[in-house]
Amino acid sequence: MKxxxxxxxxLCASTLCLxxxxxxxxxxxxxxxxxxxPDLEKDSSLRIPFIVRDGLLVSLxxxxxx
Numbered sequence: 001m002k003x004x005x006x007x008x009x010x011l012c013a014s015t016l017c018l019x020x021x022x023x024x025x026x027x028x029x030x031x032x033x034x035x036x037x038p039d040l041e042k043d044s045s046l047r048i049p050f051i052v053r054d055g056l057l058v059s060l061x062x063x064x065x066x
Contacts, residue, residue: 027056030051033050
């Protein structure tokens, strides 16, 4: 029983090692991103609600809810 468990764990570990990650945010700008903000589509003079500051994605929106 132990060899089967060991083989299963080894198989899982090797599968995780082969998985490739993909960066969604480059830390520099919002290239490749689409902002789904209906008000911004209606009036392009509104402030863009997301910016990059010190390599972080920052929302300039206001809190709503509790």
